[in-house]
Amino acid sequence: MMSLRRTFAIALAALSWSLFGLLPAHAQLGLPDDAIESIAVEGNQRIERSTIESYLTVQPGDPFDPRAIEQSLTSLFRTGLFADVQFERQGQVLIINVVENPIINRISFEGNDRIDDEQLLAEIQLRPRVVYTRTRVQSDVTRVQEVYRRSGRFAATVTPEVIQLDQNRVDLVFSIDEGPLTTIRSISFVGNEVFSDSELEGQILSEESGLLDFLSSTDTYDPDRLAVDREMLRDFYLSEGYADFRVVSAVAELTPTQDEFFITFTVEEGPRYTFGNIDIQSEIPDVDTASLMPLVVGESGDYFSNNDIDQTIDVLGETLADRQYAFAEVTPRIQVDRENTLVNVIYDIDEGARVFVERIEISGNVRTVDSVIRREFELVEGDPFSASRMRASQERIEALGFFADVTVDNVPGSTPDQTVIQVNVEEQSTGELLLGGGYSSYQGPIGQISLEERNLLGRGQRLRIAATIGGRTQEFDLRFTEPRVFDRPISAGFEAFRITTDNQDESSYDEFRFGFSVNSGYRLAPHLFHSVEYRLQQVEITDVGASASRLIALQEGQQVTSLVGHELTYDMRDSRIRPTEGYILTLGNDFAGIGGDTRFIRTTASGSIFFPIYERDYVLNLRGEMGYIVGLGDDVRITDRFFVGGPNLRGFEVGGIGPRDLATNDAMGGNSFAVGTVELAFPLGGFVEDLGFRGRTFTDFGVLTGTDDADFIDNGSGGNAINLVDEASVRVSIGAGLSWDSPLGPVNLDIAYPVLSESFDQDQLFSFSFGTTF
Numbered sequence: 001m002m003s004l005r006r007t008f009a010i011a012l013a014a015l016s017w018s019l020f021g022l023l024p025a026h027a028q029l030g031l032p033d034d035a036i037e038s039i040a041v042e043g044n045q046r047i048e049r050s051t052i053e054s055y056l057t058v059q060p061g062d063p064f065d066p067r068a069i070e071q072s073l074t075s076l077f078r079t080g081l082f083a084d085v086q087f088e089r090q091g092q093v094l095i096i097n098v099v100e101n102p103i104i105n106r107i108s109f110e111g112n113d114r115i116d117d118e119q120l121l122a123e124i125q126l127r128p129r130v131v132y133t134r135t136r137v138q139s140d141v142t143r144v145q146e147v148y149r150r151s152g153r154f155a156a157t158v159t160p161e162v163i164q165l166d167q168n169r170v171d172l173v174f175s176i177d178e179g180p181l182t183t184i185r186s187i188s189f190v191g192n193e194v195f196s197d198s199e200l201e202g203q204i205l206s207e208e209s210g211l212l213d214f215l216s217s218t219d220t221y222d223p224d225r226l227a228v229d230r231e232m233l234r235d236f237y238l239s240e241g242y243a244d245f246r247v248v249s250a251v252a253e254l255t256p257t258q259d260e261f262f263i264t265f266t267v268e269e270g271p272r273y274t275f276g277n278i279d280i281q282s283e284i285p286d287v288d289t290a291s292l293m294p295l296v297v298g299e300s301g302d303y304f305s306n307n308d309i310d311q312t313i314d315v316l317g318e319t320l321a322d323r324q325y326a327f328a329e330v331t332p333r334i335q336v337d338r339e340n341t342l343v344n345v346i347y348d349i350d351e352g353a354r355v356f357v358e359r360i361e362i363s364g365n366v367r368t369v370d371s372v373i374r375r376e377f378e379l380v381e382g383d384p385f386s387a388s389r390m391r392a393s394q395e396r397i398e399a400l401g402f403f404a405d406v407t408v409d410n411v412p413g414s415t416p417d418q419t420v421i422q423v424n425v426e427e428q429s430t431g432e433l434l435l436g437g438g439y440s441s442y443q444g445p446i447g448q449i450s451l452e453e454r455n456l457l458g459r460g461q462r463l464r465i466a467a468t469i470g471g472r473t474q475e476f477d478l479r480f481t482e483p484r485v486f487d488r489p490i491s492a493g494f495e496a497f498r499i500t501t502d503n504q505d506e507s508s509y510d511e512f513r514f515g516f517s518v519n520s521g522y523r524l525a526p527h528l529f530h531s532v533e534y535r536l537q538q539v540e541i542t543d544v545g546a547s548a549s550r551l552i553a554l555q556e557g558q559q560v561t562s563l564v565g566h567e568l569t570y571d572m573r574d575s576r577i578r579p580t581e582g583y584i585l586t587l588g589n590d591f592a593g594i595g596g597d598t599r600f601i602r603t604t605a606s607g608s609i610f611f612p613i614y615e616r617d618y619v620l621n622l623r624g625e626m627g628y629i630v631g632l633g634d635d636v637r638i639t640d641r642f643f644v645g646g647p648n649l650r651g652f653e654v655g656g657i658g659p660r661d662l663a664t665n666d667a668m669g670g671n672s673f674a675v676g677t678v679e680l681a682f683p684l685g686g687f688v689e690d691l692g693f694r695g696r697t698f699t700d701f702g703v704l705t706g707t708d709d710a711d712f713i714d715n716g717s718g719g720n721a722i723n724l725v726d727e728a729s730v731r732v733s734i735g736a737g738l739s740w741d742s743p744l745g746p747v748n749l750d751i752a753y754p755v756l757s758e759s760f761d762q763d764q765l766f767s768f769s770f771g772t773t774f
Contacts, residue, residue: 034063037092044098045168047081052098055079064089080133102132105169111176115147120174123147132162132170144174152220155179155258182221183209185260191248191267194240202685203236204229206263221261226250229265237269241303243336243343244270273304276335276342280316283351284325292316296347304343309334316347321387325354355385357421358413364425368402372460373423375484376400378526385410385419392526397425399576402455404428430455445471460484462493474500490522497537506655506667506762508548509556511639512540524568532566536596539639549661550722551668551709555637562596565589573610580619583609592640599632600640617683624676635708641669644704645762648675651700651733651752656762658704659726667762668707668724675702681739692741700752701732725760732756 038060041049056072058065069087076085076098084099106128109117124140126132141158148156156179163171187208189197201207205225230247237245248266255261275298280289295315298308313330320328333346357379362370376396378389394408405426410419431453450466462481468474481493498514515537524530540558567588573579585607593599608623627642645656655667679698705728735752750767757763 035092036060036062036064036094038094040093040095042095042097043100045100046103047098047100052076052096056096058094064094069094080131080136083133100168102164102168102170104128104130104132104172105165106171107174108171109174109176111178114153114178115151120144120147126172132172137172141174144176148176148178150222150224152181152183152222153179154182154221154254180259182254182258183260184221185209185255185262187263187265189265189267192269194242194269194272200233200236200265204232209260221252221263223252226252226263233265233267235306237267238306241272241274241305242270243273243304244268244338246270271338271341273336273341273343275300275302275304275308276337276340276344278345278347280347280349282349284320284328284349285351287320287323287325287349289349292319295319309345312347316349318388318391320349321385322389325351355413355417355419357381357383357385358415358418360421360423362423362425364427366427367458368425368427368455368460369458371487372400372402372455372458373397373425375487375489377421379421390421397423400455400460402427402430402460472502485520490520492518492520494518503655504543504545506643506653507552507638507669508545508664508666509541509552509638510543512542512558513537527570527572529569529571530566531569532564534562534564536560536562539637541637541639547664549664549666549668551661551724552638552666555639559597559637560595561592561598561640562594563590563592564594565591565602579610580612581610583607593632598637598640599634600629600636601632602629602640603627613680619681621677621679621681623679624674626672626674628672630671631708636671638669641671641707642673642704643667643669644673644675644702646764646767649700649702649731649733650698650735650750650767651754651764652731652757653762653764656764657702657731657758659707659709659724660760662723662725662760665760668709670704670726671706671708673702673704675700677701694739696737696739697735698737698750698752699732699734701730701756703728703730725758727758729758730756731758731761 036058039053039056039058041052044052055075057075058068058072062068073085073087076082076096081101082098083101084097086097088095088097104126107121107124107126109120112120123143123146125143126136126140137160141160144158145156148154157177159175159177161173161175163173165171184206185208187197187201187204187206189200192200206221206229227250230250233247234245246268248268249264251264251266253262253264278296278298278300280292280296282289282292295312297311297315298305302308309332313332316330317328320330329350331348331350333348335344335346336342337344359381360374360377360379362373365373377393378396379386379393390408390410394406397403397408398406403425407424408421410421412418413420433451447470448466448468450464452462452464452466454462456463460483462479462483464477464479466479467476475497476499477495477497479493479495481491483491485492494516495518496516499512501511501513503509503511515535517533517535517537519531519533521529521531538558538560541552541556544553544556565588567586570585571582573582573584586605588604590600590602592602604625604627606623606625608621611620611622612618613620625648629636629640629642642658643655644658645652646654649657655669658670658673659668660666661668677698677700679696681694681696684693684695705726707724707726709722709724731754733752733754735750737748737750739749740747746769748769751765752767753765754761754763
């Protein structure tokens, strides 16, 4: 009872004090003595008060709890919006003072001569109109430094500079001192006994700096490249049979001047292993593993090589895929017998279902129409799936030259017995305006300009306009090709041309041709191509010198040639640009006499075969060419005959062998010829090879004979003003050459010396060619 009365009295007193204003406001509101009455925000310019309050963990009415206020302080700092935040208590009011981080107005770089602004901007995270914070700036400084380290400049320094602007904005400037390239002073190996330091250095990407290091970047230190070097060393030793090999460490030590590294690889080679038992175990019931054993690369007793295992997996996988087991997996089970240094290998084949092509999906082609890609496929929807045919289709799409990247994969379809082939392409520019120039010992200075579109309107058509002006030849031509007529695998095209050739040096006349041709081609088999052509041209022999052979003077003037021809090509090379294996054969026939003034039949044949030696580093090439022409009631004109020398018989000038009028020293050409070459291309090793140099040694041999001027052949009487000689003897030369894929274009240099020749032949010791486009 007494307690109830006391409480009522206190409440009545409080109400009286409140009515007369004798209590504080928070007490008037019924709040505790230590409660927050209100929150005030000061210093904010750009950020709304409500935004700031949304990050607080305290509200009016909450007690002044230090831990809750500290959480609010941390929450505001974590936003990255503020450079400083302070909490202050004035009575029952919580005052929050903020200093906003500025907004970045502009970002620029100074001192970056080696790396452009665009590349650096792509690396950093800060952007204009983003809040500036010291943490983000320091993070971007590290990113810029990492860019320079990847480019081999470990001494580069980056200093951020802030320029204050009005309205709480700043300009951010990264001041860069790029410093010198941090090169590799030396590369050494510890623990290697089987292979020398130089042999191992030849297996990795990194290399020591040298005199020509300005042409290469592999002599600069790159930690990512060092990681690749470790794997390359491991792959090399595993390919040589050292199954226990490991790289213990790869240490890069920076010199005190921060401009060079010393790299040391510590390795453990271990013993060399040989293959023990090799077997194939298959879960596929209708496949005889005995029929697959001949496909295995490597035999028991051979030195172990992981390359042999990888090749076997590929061959077995492709063979099984061709048998419609698209998802069969070949897994090597390797058992290492360290006691006997043997590696036993079992190739496990997991069973897969026979699958068919459900559909072909094409993506990434923005300009090129689907049909241009789809028609290159050797598979269509509903066909049994074949991995080799899918890979061949990818190669054909890549050979179009329309795409920077082509990927072709297969994924499971809607049912277990179906697969979907997915094609993704990345288009590239197919239009070219080329200006070119060069020099060769045959043509002299050469200039070229051409305009070409290889994918006209995205339909795969080709249009080319070109002009070539050289010391001997001036040529202008217009070509158009439709690769698929009526969407069938038949190409068709036309060409118009005008060619002027200076033959004064070898035969004392100039030659002028102009005309047009229409052609068509189609594939008879996967590697067999047939083309046909009709050509109508006017050929004129002009500017015959006063001292020219009378045999040439008698042919001066113009004639019209109307001919039809065809050519068969069988190409099994692994590359059209730089083949290392395979062969190519061609056979062609021309018949002139469908109208016009000349009548003849001409046959040519050629072949070239390539043999890789020592892991494709050395390539042996055997090639030959032959031809025969016979007139039909008319003599064969000099403009239709064959000439040998120069590019097809090194060591001799163009037209340097064959029938010749000794009275004037004019080459007359021949009605039949045969030439051959045996050539070995090889690497030069070290930094020279890295710069694109390759060497070759060769022997060329050939013969050119036969004219329709037999009545003028020298019979020893000496009474004829024409002294024509024709010796059907084989000429032979030997020589060596150098090729360089220079930054300005390919350079070729050959030195050849004739070892079998006739006294009247024209020799040429040195031949050189250089060309570039820009």
